[in-house]
Amino acid sequence: MISIIIPVFNEEEKLPVLLQHLARVSSGFVSEIIVVDGGSTDATARVCKYQPGVIYLNSPKGRAVQMNTGAKIAKSEILYFLHADSFPPERFDSLIVNEFKKGNKAGCFQMKFDKDHWWLSLMGFFTKFNHISCRGGDQSLFVSRRLFEQLSGFDESYLVYEDNEFIKRLYDLGQFTVIKSWITTSARLYEKLGVWNTQRLFIEIYWKRRFGASAEELYSHYYKRISS
Incomplete structure (x- = not known):
């Protein structure tokens, strides 16, 4: 179950x-x-x-x-x-x-x-x-x-x-x-920020993590982009 x-x-x-x-x-x-x-x-x-x-x-x-x-x-x-x-x-x-x-x-x-x-x-x-x-x-x-x-x-x-x-x-x-x-998932974040801005944000988060960014740094970057 x-x-x-x-x-x-x-x-x-x-x-x-x-x-x-x-x-x-x-x-x-x-x-x-x-x-x-x-x-x-x-x-x-x-x-x-x-x-x-x-x-x-x-x-x-x-x-x-x-x-x-x-x-x-x-x-x-x-x-x-x-x-x-x-x-x-x-x-x-x-x-x-x-x-x-x-x-x-x-x-x-x-x-x-x-x-x-x-x-x-x-x-x-x-x-x-x-x-x-x-x-x-x-x-x-x-x-x-x-x-x-x-x-x-x-x-x-x-x-x-x-x-x-x-x-x-x-x-x-x-x-x-x-x-x-x-x-099937909602594209509401893409609709809110725009397709290219959202995709850029995800790519930035991915590479920051690959290069060793901490959990706090990832959240700070994400929140800054969402807020702006």
């Missing part, structure tokens, strides 16, 4: 759509959905209140902290980390369980954006390749509980890039697969 863990902050619009989507496309392997709220000031908590099978938790803000908080109470053998604006494919839970039975203890889906732009389509195309440079949190992540605990979960010092940092450790262990089905 699968425990879905969704870190959120002010997601009153996207979260109900995602929860309805999950109910529609799952095929019986989801035991619980854990929504971990990092201090929302909108109606996010109220959205979860009457949703069957949804567990709502409060947590300090920060996706790494929130995802670790959800993982601590999850009951299933498979943990599935999902962003509130990313929508998995039909029967996603069966696809994950099938990979797990093959011995693949961690992985993600191929990803496409919900915006029609040639560059975003190209970026989505590259997610089909099983290489660390093609990974990101919007592709979602499944991982066995045992492997997650072996790696001590997400590094909570990271306020950005936490998905990539954890996935890099999975690749170092040779434990990662890409499921050949498409998850």
Whole structure:
């Protein structure tokens, strides 16, 4: 069975759509959905209140902290980390369980954006390749509980890039697969900042990390770009 863990902050619009989507496309392997709220000031908590099978938790803000908080109470053998604006494919839970039975203890889906732009389509195309440079949190992540605990979960010092940092450790262990089905994610950050500004920001963050920037330096650079 699968425990879905969704870190959120002010997601009153996207979260109900995602929860309805999950109910529609799952095929019986989801035991619980854990929504971990990092201090929302909108109606996010109220959205979860009457949703069957949804567990709502409060947590300090920060996706790494929130995802670790959800993982601590999850009951299933498979943990599935999902962003509130990313929508998995039909029967996603069966696809994950099938990979797990093959011995693949961690992985993600191929990803496409919900915006029609040639560059975003190209970026989505590259997610089909099983290489660390093609990974990101919007592709979602499944991982066995045992492997997650072996790696001590997400590094909570990271306020950005936490998905990539954890996935890099999975690749170092040779434990990662890409499921050949498409998850659809929102291009809202690209729409907010512009496609090229957003892509430049991600490239800067990637190379800063490659050259040894600390978690604090990455967040400072990210926040400066977002604020400006």
